[in-house]
Amino acid sequence: MNIQVDKLRSFVLIAEERNLTKAAERRFSTPAAVSAQIRQLEDVTGLRLFERTSQGMLLTEAGQRMLPLAYRVIGDLEEFKSTAKAVASSTRKRLLLGLNALPELLKMDSILKAVSASLPDVSPVIKTSNSLAIQEDVFRRQLDAGFVYGGRDHPELYREELGHIDVTVIAPASSDIEQLPDRLGELASLPWVFPAEHCPYHQMLKKMLGDDNDQIHVVATSDDEYSTLAMVRSGMGLGVLERQLATASAARGDIQIVARDRMKLPIYLVARKDRYESIEELALFFNLVREHWSIRGCNTCLSQEKLDGVLI
Numbered sequence: 001m002n003i004q005v006d007k008l009r010s011f012v013l014i015a016e017e018r019n020l021t022k023a024a025e026r027r028f029s030t031p032a033a034v035s036a037q038i039r040q041l042e043d044v045t046g047l048r049l050f051e052r053t054s055q056g057m058l059l060t061e062a063g064q065r066m067l068p069l070a071y072r073v074i075g076d077l078e079e080f081k082s083t084a085k086a087v088a089s090s091t092r093k094r095l096l097l098g099l100n101a102l103p104e105l106l107k108m109d110s111i112l113k114a115v116s117a118s119l120p121d122v123s124p125v126i127k128t129s130n131s132l133a134i135q136e137d138v139f140r141r142q143l144d145a146g147f148v149y150g151g152r153d154h155p156e157l158y159r160e161e162l163g164h165i166d167v168t169v170i171a172p173a174s175s176d177i178e179q180l181p182d183r184l185g186e187l188a189s190l191p192w193v194f195p196a197e198h199c200p201y202h203q204m205l206k207k208m209l210g211d212d213n214d215q216i217h218v219v220a221t222s223d224d225e226y227s228t229l230a231m232v233r234s235g236m237g238l239g240v241l242e243r244q245l246a247t248a249s250a251a252r253g254d255i256q257i258v259a260r261d262r263m264k265l266p267i268y269l270v271a272r273k274d275r276y277e278s279i280e281e282l283a284l285f286f287n288l289v290r291e292h293w294s295i296r297g298c299n300t301c302l303s304q305e306k307l308d309g310v311l312i
Contacts, residue, residue, distance in 0.1 A: 002044065003041065003045070005073065005077055006037065007037045007038070007040060007041040008041070008070045008074060009027065009074060010023065010029075010034045010037040010038060010041075011037075011038060011041055011049060011063075011067075011070055012067070012070050012071060012074065013026050013027060013034075014034070014038065014050065014057055015050075015059055015063065015067050016248065017056075018055065018056030018057050018058060018248070018251070018252075019056050019057065020034060020035055020057060038050065045066075047062040047063070047066065048060050048062060048063075049062060049063035049066065055251060055252070058252050059252065064254070067226075068226040071102060071226075074102070075099075075102060075103065076128075078103050078108075079126045079127065079128060082112075082123075082124050082125050082126040083125050083126075093122050093123065093281055094122075094123050094124075095115075095122050095123065095124045095125065095144050095145070095281060095282065095285060096125050096127065096142070096143045096144045096145075097125065097126050097127070097144065097145055097146060098126075098127050098128075098129055098133075098134035098138065098143045098146025098147065099126055099127070099128050099129075099134075099146070099147055100128075100130060100131045100134055100146070100147050100148055100149060101147065107289075107292045107293065110292050111288055111289055111292050114288045114291075115285065115288060118284065118288060119281055119284060119285070119288075121281075122281050122285075129146075130198050130199065131148035131149045131150065131151055131199075131200050132148075132151070132198040132199075132200075133198065134146035134148050134270075135148050135151050135152075135157070135270055138157070138270050138271060138272060139154070139156070139157065139272065141272065141275070144271060144275060144282055145269060145270065145271040145282060145286070146269070146270055146271075147162075147268070147269055147270075148267070148270055149165065149200040149265050149266070149267055149268075150203070150204075150265050150266060151200070151268060155273075156272060156274070157270055157271070157273065158271050158272070158273045158276045159268045159269075159270045160268060160269045160270075160286060160289070160290065161266055161267075161268050162267050162268065162269055162289070162290075162293045163266070163267055163293060164264045164265060164266045164267060165242055165264070165265050165267060166242070166243035166244075166262050166264060167201065167204065167240050167241065167242060167243060167262070167263040167264070167265055168240070168241060168243045168257050168258075168260070168262060169238055169240055169257070169258045169260050170229075170232050170238065170240070170241050170246050170249070170255045170256065170257055170258065171232065171238045171255065171256050171257075172232055172233065172234075172236075172237075172255060172256070173233070173253055173254060173255055173256055174235060175238075175256065177238070177258055178258070178259060179258070179260075180258055180259070180260050184209060184210045185215070187209055188215055188216045188217065189215070189217050190237070190238055191217050191237030191238065192205070192209075192216060192217060192218055192237050192238050192239065193219065193220045193221075193222050193228050193232055193236055193237050193238065193239035194216070194220070194221050194222070194239075195221075195228070195240065196222065196223050199222075200265055201240050201265075204240065204263055204265060205240050208263070219237045220236050220237065222239065225241055225242060225245060228240070229241060229245070229249060229254070229255070232255050233249070233254045233255055238258065243262065269286060269289055271286070
């Protein structure tokens, strides 16, 4: 089975936009070309990935199962390409970067182009992981810098706040819960798909349900957002999810968003202070990231609006 990554990129963009024309614009292509790629992908996999409805192009059940794998393949390919480039250019300085989200959400396409133009002697090497592991790897000098959600300040770390993500509570589509109860006891007694301890959402949800509450009704534990989405969609319980991903899933009728004030989680770029101050290329990289995150209208689900303080 020969599957080209360009077809997977088109698959992902249509799933996000639910509109062929908008997906083609993000691909700098035409609707006809993108549509042809999806037909070819469906032919080679033997799966019907989308159905056309009045709400747009929605994922079929097979498409929903394949979407997380497509995201993973694209992320792994970016890591492979950056590592191969570094190996092929052994005389260049390597800049080891940790990503906690898809490259396009972190504006990495434009950032890496700027690195190539402004820092020709630097080879970025990308590693994808979760926020906690990235900050620990930066602290242990296994990464030069990394993107993290939340996290904790440390006197030996330099943390640049870039913006924030919106997080919301989701429930199964069949649930009759329209408003979360105000009382912590009632709130904690609801069935929850709880994030794993390494996930920044873990402390956020724990704080919402009461930090010292040992009566939280945990029905399952999730390692990532797509696992949470699958468990909530199956009816297991409530969970927390990045708002844009939740909105797209709710529009398809997979889940519902439960009314509550939006929760916000800051996103940072972190590095060790000693390396930030001694490695010129690292400081220049931070400058490039600042410039690209300060540009309004960039295509990302992350907000440039900064928070007054660290939430976690």
